[in-house]
Every structure is written in structure tokens, then in C-alpha cells.
Amino acid sequence: MARIHPTAIIDPKAELADDVVVGPYAIIGADVEIGAGTTVGAHAVIEGPTKIGRDNRIYPFVSLGGPPQDKKYKGEATRLEIGDCNTIREYCTFNRGTIQDAGVTRLGNDNWIMAYVHLAHDCQVGDHTIFANNAQLAGHVKVGDWAILGGFTVVHQFVRIGAHSITAMGTILLQDLPPYVVAAGNPAQPHGINVEGLKRRGFSPDVLAGLRRAYKTLYRQGLRLEDAMAAIQAEAVGELAPLRLLSDFLAQPGRGIIR
Secondary structure, eight states: OOEEOTTOEEOTTOEEOTTOEEOTTOEEOTTEEEOTTOEEOTTOEEOSSEEEOSSOEEOTTOEEEEOOSOTTOOSOOOEEEEOSSOEEOTTOEEEOOOTTTTSEEEEOSSOEEOTTOEEOTTOEEOSSOEEOTTOEEOTTOEEOTTOEEOTTOEEOTTOEEOTTOEEOTTOEEOSBBOTTEEEETTTTEEEEEOHHHHHHTTOOHHHHHHHHHHHHHHHTSOOOHHHHHHHHHHHOSGGGTTHHHHHHHHHSOSSOBOO
16 A cells, blocks of 8 residues: 555656555645655655656655746656666656757656756656766756766756766856766866776776777867767777767767867
């Protein structure tokens, strides 16, 4: 049976799985779906339309599914989607999408989201990410799998953050951060490859060496972006296929990469 504290307010149009736990003074609005095994902490507010998967841990004072902070928003039926097995710590705020984009803000699976993190409208976050305290994403930001944002990282709207990348504390991202790259500073600058993180995820020494070469091709040889991308793509075969993630990222339109 669901364990709902008597002081919690649950809209009759909300759908909660049988074993969802809802803490004191939490408010869950209409058109909210919450999957099995999820816990909602005290004083959390969840507005709909919002869909939350299974086995999520939502801590006190979180605000999920609120309307986008966008003057163009006129009450359209946009939504927030959260996957499975996420930890969302205190005072996080995730807004719904806008019709100017896909209409949905998404958080994938198995993400570790620390306190005071903000996901603005239309952000798309993958799986296995870590956002340290006070990481702030403006609207339309895309974050790849396994990315790590250091505390107080601030991300400009429409920026793309590549998979397996990492930022230092206080980083200001005004342009795209390629996969595998370490970024730090205001504005952010590249500082090599995320070697320690990649080792922990089982990347072989040969692949790490290939990624180091790709980084030098991109940032140290003075090549035009198109030429660097072509050189990296040519090497992305066999065991070095993970380099294709980098070349594909560079081939997509964006705000330009950090330099």
C-alpha cells in the first residue's frame, strides 16, 4: 500500500503506484504520474503534467514540473519526464518544456542530482550523470550520458554538454563542451581528457591514448574544426570506435565548442 502522510495533499487526478511514499506536507498536483518504489520527501511540490518513473528518491523541498520561466509561455500543455532510479536532492527545481522546443523537459535514468540544481525548460539530460550542488542549466541545454557538472557550474541556453565530460567547480559554459573533455574557468576552457572518469568506466589504455591524440588534434594542432573533425573520424574505427562519439558531436550544429 502507498504510504501517504495525512498532511500531504494529493490531487484526485494524480496517479501513484501502490508503494509510493509521500512525506509530510508534500503537494502532488493533477496529471502527475509516479512509478513504483519512488519516495517523495516532506514539503516537495510536484505539478503536472509530469511523469516520474520507478525507484526515484525525491528529497524535501524539491519543486518539479512548474511552468517554464519563459515570457513566451502562455499556459500550453507541456510536460516534465523523469526516468528511473534518480536521486534528486533538496531544493532542486525542474521546469516543464515549451512549445518553442520539444515541449518536454527530460531527465533520464540513474542520475545523481545534488541540492539546489536547476533544470530549465526543454533541457534534455541523459543517464548516469552527476550534478553537484548549485549546477544551473538554462533552457534547451542537452547533457550526454555520464557527464559530471561541478558545483556552481552555470550553463548558457542551447549549450550541448557531451557524454563523459566533466566541469570544475564554478565553471561558466557559454559554448558546447565536447565529449570526454575536462572544462574549467569563466568562460570555460578545455583542460585535457577526463582520464580518471574513463578509467573507472572501463575504457582501455589504447582507447585512452586514442582520445588523448584526438584531443591534441582538436585543440593543439591549429587545425580548422572541419579538418580536425575529419581526422578524428578517420581514426574512429575498430577499438577506437569511441572516438566517433566525439566526431559526431563536432559535426552537429551548436554554439561552437569551448576553446
